Amino acid sequence: MVTDHRKLPRRRGEALNSAIFQATLDELAEGGYAQLTMERVAERARASKASLYRRWPTRIALVMAAVYHTLPDLVSVPDTGSLREDLLAVLRRSSAALAGPAGEAMRGLLSEVLRDESVARTFRENSQGASRKLMAEIARRAVERGEIDPAAVTPRRLDSGQALIRQYFLFHGPPIPDRLIVDVVDEVMVPLLVSAGPASRP
Numbered sequence: 001m002v003t004d005h006r007k008l009p010r011r012r013g014e015a016l017n018s019a020i021f022q023a024t025l026d027e028l029a030e031g032g033y034a035q036l037t038m039e040r041v042a043e044r045a046r047a048s049k050a051s052l053y054r055r056w057p058t059r060i061a062l063v064m065a066a067v068y069h070t071l072p073d074l075v076s077v078p079d080t081g082s083l084r085e086d087l088l089a090v091l092r093r094s095s096a097a098l099a100g101p102a103g104e105a106m107r108g109l110l111s112e113v114l115r116d117e118s119v120a121r122t123f124r125e126n127s128q129g130a131s132r133k134l135m136a137e138i139a140r141r142a143v144e145r146g147e148i149d150p151a152a153v154t155p156r157r158l159d160s161g162q163a164l165i166r167q168y169f170l171f172h173g174p175p176i177p178d179r180l181i182v183d184v185v186d187e188v189m190v191p192l193l194v195s196a197g198p199a200s201r202p
Contacts, residue, residue: 019045020052024066028101033108038062060109060122067102068130077134083142083193087185090134091161095181099174110170131162139193148193157192164188
């Protein structure tokens with residue numbers, strides 16, 4: 001049966017977005033990225049297709065928004081009091097997210113990106129740089145604590161840990177071994193971020 005959306009309670013803003021994101025993730029979990037359609041998401045979310053297309057004009061834009069919605073955000077970045085422990089906490093949470101529907105979406109998105117330049121362009125336009133923002137917040141706190149020098153904080157250094165985790169995931173799939181996460185933090189991220197020497201103290 002096709003839902004008559006005109007008879008459903010009106011939802012707006014974050015309530016509607018959350019319902020659509022959850023429906024997207026549920027569709028990914030059940031049928032994978034290849035089977036996901038805007039029509040199926042709208043039906044599952046009990047929303048109109050028009051409400052989806054107004055917000056996300058393409059499937060790739062919708063899936064990316066749903067994936068970012070599941071990832072840790074700046075509000076929930078752990079503050080353990082230690083650069084190393086903060087990095088471990090964020091990479092572990094990102095790895096856990098990749099083990100679910102977000103990981104399935106990422107695999108599907110990247111397969112499309114490799115085949116179609118227009119999709120690659122949409123992917124770049126919708127990329128929110130969420131991972132870098134998380135790492136930048138962790139680095140900011142470490143600078144304030146005097147653990148690292150501000151000169152050591154560069155975009156490439158901030159991206160290094162998540163890039164290595166994603167690379168492992170794409171070639172090997174989940175789960176991502178915790179030993180790998182520890183090695184990435186201890187052998188790559190911490191050395192890179194402290195390489196400019198200790199921060200000068202007043």
